Amino acid sequence: MKLHTLITALATTVLSSLAAQADVQVFTSQTAFQAASGSLGIDRFQDLSADEALDGPLLRQAGAHSYRVSALDGLENQFYPTAGENGAVWLSSNRVGAHLLFDSFAGSLRAIGGNFLATTYDGEAWPAARLTLTLTDAQGSTTQELDLSGASSISFLGFVSSSSLLSLDISVSSSSLAVFPSVENFQLGLAAAVPEPSSAVLLLAGLLLLPALSSRKFIKR
Numbered sequence: 001m002k003l004h005t006l007i008t009a010l011a012t013t014v015l016s017s018l019a020a021q022a023d024v025q026v027f028t029s030q031t032a033f034q035a036a037s038g039s040l041g042i043d044r045f046q047d048l049s050a051d052e053a054l055d056g057p058l059l060r061q062a063g064a065h066s067y068r069v070s071a072l073d074g075l076e077n078q079f080y081p082t083a084g085e086n087g088a089v090w091l092s093s094n095r096v097g098a099h100l101l102f103d104s105f106a107g108s109l110r111a112i113g114g115n116f117l118a119t120t121y122d123g124e125a126w127p128a129a130r131l132t133l134t135l136t137d138a139q140g141s142t143t144q145e146l147d148l149s150g151a152s153s154i155s156f157l158g159f160v161s162s163s164s165l166l167s168l169d170i171s172v173s174s175s176s177l178a179v180f181p182s183v184e185n186f187q188l189g190l191a192a193a194v195p196e197p198s199s200a201v202l203l204l205a206g207l208l209l210l211p212a213l214s215s216r217k218f219i220k221r
Contacts, residue, residue: 024135024142025160027113033158033187037111040189041065045091050083051123053094059104065188066106073098082123084184085154092119092182099171100181109165110191113158116146118172118179125182127153129175138163145173154184160191 027033034040041063048054056077057070071079071093080094093100102112118129131146139161146157159168170181 023162024137026144027158028156030156030158033113036160036192037189038192039064040111040187043186045081045089045184048081048089050081050089054079054081062186062188065109067102067188068104070101071098072101082119088184090117090119090182090184092180096178096180099169100183101167101169103167105165105188109188111158111160111189112165112168112187113156114186115154115156115184116170117154117182118148118175119182120177120179125153126175126177126179128177129179130173131181132171132173133157134169135159136166137161138166162191
């Protein structure tokens with residue numbers, strides 16, 4: 001293989017690896033999500049009164065990270081926090097058909113997650129339902145279906161993106177009963193520290209310099 005052909009192939013590989021860095025990892029394990037996140041903050045909604053309607057949007061904090069959450073159905077923006085299991089507070093919409101929209105994140109956040117469920121009019125977790133979660137970051141949108149019919153009616157889902165987060169939308173996609181999208185332990189953070197691409201950039205620069213170094217004027221006689 002000629003030298004310039006080899007250099008072109010190697011440079012293409014390096015550039016492809018750099019371009020591929022913009023992606024989203026999806027986690028169903030909270031432990032794995034937390035290991036892939038940094039500066040993680042959690043909003044447990046403990047300051048909200050259960051079983052009382054609450055007008056939105058709400059401006060909230062997950063640790064040091066601020067955000068906004070809305071309960072949208074085209075008519076109103078209202079929440080209905082409920083008393084969950086083991087002292088938890090579940091943040092729910094107050095109308096069937098509404099979706100929860102988390103946005104207005106402060107700073108360049110890269111990690112978002114929580115425990116998601118569907119709740120009934122009585123405030124109980126309902127297992128025969130599916131949720132649709134749509135994450136939007138600076139590169140586009142990623143949609144994940146969450147089936148709540150497993151061993152637990154409350155499931156964890158987390159995302160870690162290589163670009164800044166813009167929003168997370170949660171809605172009920174199917175259910176055998178009229179239910180409300182709900183969340184507990186909402187988490188925001190940064191991506192865990194990863195090696196900067198500087199080494200790859202230096203490698204690429206070296207590859208591009210090779211043709212010049214191999215030309216006659218650089219070869220000592």
